[in-house]
Amino acid sequence: MSSPELWDTRHREVLNKPQACAVLRQHSDHLPQRGQALDLACGRGGNALWLARRGLTVHAWDYSETGIQYLCAEAEKHHLTIQAEVRDVVLEPPEAEQFDLLVVSHFLDRSLMPVLLAAVRPGGLLYYQTFLVGHSGPGPRNPDFLLRPGELSGYCVNWEILHSLEQDGQAQLVARR
Numbered sequence: 681m682s683s684p685e686l687w688d689t690r691h692r693e694v695l696n697k698p699q700a701c702a703v704l705r706q707h708s709d710h711l712p713q714r715g716q717a718l719d720l721a722c723g724r725g726g727n728a729l730w731l732a733r734r735g736l737t738v739h740a741w742d743y744s745e746t747g748i749q750y751l752c753a754e755a756e757k758h759h760l761t762i763q764a765e766v767r768d769v770v771l772e773p774p775e776a777e778q779f780d781l782l783v784v785s786h787f788l789d790r791s792l793m794p795v796l797l798a799a800v801r802p803g804g805l806l807y808y809q810t811f812l813v814g815h816s817g818p819g820p821r822n823p824d825f826l827l828r829p830g831e832l833s834g835y836c837v838n839w840e841i842l843h844s845l846e847q848d849g850q851a852q853l854v855a856r857r
């Protein structure tokens with residue numbers, strides 16, 4: 681089960697600073713210098729803060745008010761502009777070709793995949809990282825939230841795959857539409 685209230689509680693209990701996901705930090709050479717980026721299901725916004733520091737125009741959406749409040753406070757403290765929104769991304773997904781860069785980390789809703797891929801402009805980038813079936817660390821156990829081997833790159837038919845890795849219980853992908 682997942683709900684905004686449950687995620688509010690989790691985000692309230694965490695003490696560490698949110699980090700950008702590894703795929704973003706380790707494969708930043710592909711990133712554009714400018715453009716519209718979305719950190720989807722951003723939580724406390726580790727990806728969003730990191731992208732804003734690099735000069736992108738950043739949007740960050742999550743249905744947890746606590747996560748978005750934390751992100752807004754951090755952005756203000758560091759004089760970063762981020763368009764953060766409390767938003768259920770299943771009920772209100774992005775529009776087609778809305779973003780130059782879409783980042784998704786540690787979130788999976790298979791029903792959304794076609795809409796997410798369509799939200800990336802032609803020539804734009806998708807950075808995705810989340811848990812694989814059988815992972816042994818902290819994180820979800822429900823198979824609905826776990827990728828099968830090969831699944832992530834399999835969604836990106838006719839995309840240019842710039843990086844794909846399945847290791848240590850997580851899948852990473854960088855792909856250009």
Ligand SMILES: C[S@@+](CC[C@H](N)C(=O)[O-])C[C@H]1O[C@@H](n2cnc3c(N)ncnc32)[C@H](O)[C@@H]1O
Binds near residue numbers: 744
């Ligand atoms: C494991 S956290 C990941 C947060 C962040 N992306 C990260 O990697 O640290 C999953 C996030 O997905 C959000 N989430 C789950 N379902 C959602 C939905 N339908 N709409 C918006 N956010 C959702 C939760 O509120 C939570 O912040």
